[in-house]
Amino acid sequence: MVPVLKYGDTLVATIVAALSDEDLEQLRAEVIDKVGRFRARGVIIDVTALDVLDSFATRTIRGIASTAQLRGADTVVVGIQPDVAVAMVQLGLTLDDIETALDMEDGMALLEARRRSRRVG
Amino acid sequence: MSAEERIPIFHERDIVQARQRGREIAAERGFSTRDQTLIATAISEVARNIVVYAREGHIVLAPIDSDDGRRGISVTAIDHGPGIANVELAMRDGFSTGKSLGLGLPGARRLMDDFEIETAVGQGTTVRLRKWVK
Numbered sequence: 001m002v003p004v005l006k007y008g009d010t011l012v013a014t015i016v017a018a019l020s021d022e023d024l025e026q027l028r029a030e031v032i033d034k035v036g037r038f039r040a041r042g043v044i045i046d047v048t049a050l051d052v053l054d055s056f057a058t059r060t061i062r063g064i065a066s067t068a069q070l071r072g073a074d075t076v077v078v079g080i081q082p083d084v085a086v087a088m089v090q091l092g093l094t095l096d097d098i099e100t101a102l103d104m105e106d107g108m109a110l111l112e113a114r115r116r117s118r119r120v121g
Numbered sequence: 122m123s124a125e126e127r128i129p130i131f132h133e134r135d136i137v138q139a140r141q142r143g144r145e146i147a148a149e150r151g152f153s154t155r156d157q158t159l160i161a162t163a164i165s166e167v168a169r170n171i172v173v174y175a176r177e178g179h180i181v182l183a184p185i186d187s188d189d190g191r192r193g194i195s196v197t198a199i200d201h202g203p204g205i206a207n208v209e210l211a212m213r214d215g216f217s218t219g220k221s222l223g224l225g226l227p228g229a230r231r232l233m234d235d236f237e238i239e240t241a242v243g244q245g246t247t248v249r250l251r252k253w254v255k
Contacts, residue, residue, distance in 0.1 A: 021133040052140055054165040083158035091162060091228035092214055
């Protein structure tokens with residue numbers, strides 16, 4: 001399972017093992033539920049431990065991101081490994097509609113910058 | 122050198138098992154970690170096609186050697202599902218009749234060195250992939 005933890009108004013889902021499609025669907029349901037319950041403004045999906053991101057996993061993560069966005073929370077995917085990134089490009093996968101960041105720290109900073117620009121704008 | 126391994130694919134969890142085993146065999150063969158990832162990703166895509174379109178089938182993983190002494194791995198995805206009516210269309214990026222991005226077959230071809238497909242409507246599909254150690 002993927003624990004979805006709450007830090008301030010940000011949810012963090014750390015994917016620690018190769019996930020089956022069912023696990024990914026459960027993750028999607030849990031993130032969407034918690035965005036509502038905790039009034040989260042940001043979601044970080046940490047995929048550092050994932051050794052494969054295939055088209056299904058990418059589609060699911062994209063689904064989580066766009067649903068969370070509709071619920072008012074920005075989503076950042078962090079920790080895509082270099083080899084995984086190469087495989088995704090060869091596969092023809094892009095995440096151009098999703099924010100990505102190198103690691104958790106950058107992801108948190110990105111969400112914070114977003115929040116700030118929203119308050120100003 | 123180990124003989125070929127046949128991994129039944131029924132459940133989505135089998136996809137993870139197949140790609141992990143594929144990565145292990147690729148490592149034993151001497152593939153770089155980058156190539157191991159490409160191979161595991163290709164296995165994931167063809168195994169997923171089995172679950173989504175045929176419901177069951179299997180993945181056969183085997184160490185192979187070329188005549189000129191190159192080491193490699195072969196990945197064969199076999200099912201007796203509905204088959205593919207229009208292979209040319211299925212090989213096009215973005216074409217999908219199932220719940221995917223339609224990148225499975227063309228993507229697997231790009232990730233590996235050799236790609237062959239045999240399919241007959243109502244009889245099933247066999248996809249043969251090979252990759253060689255650089």
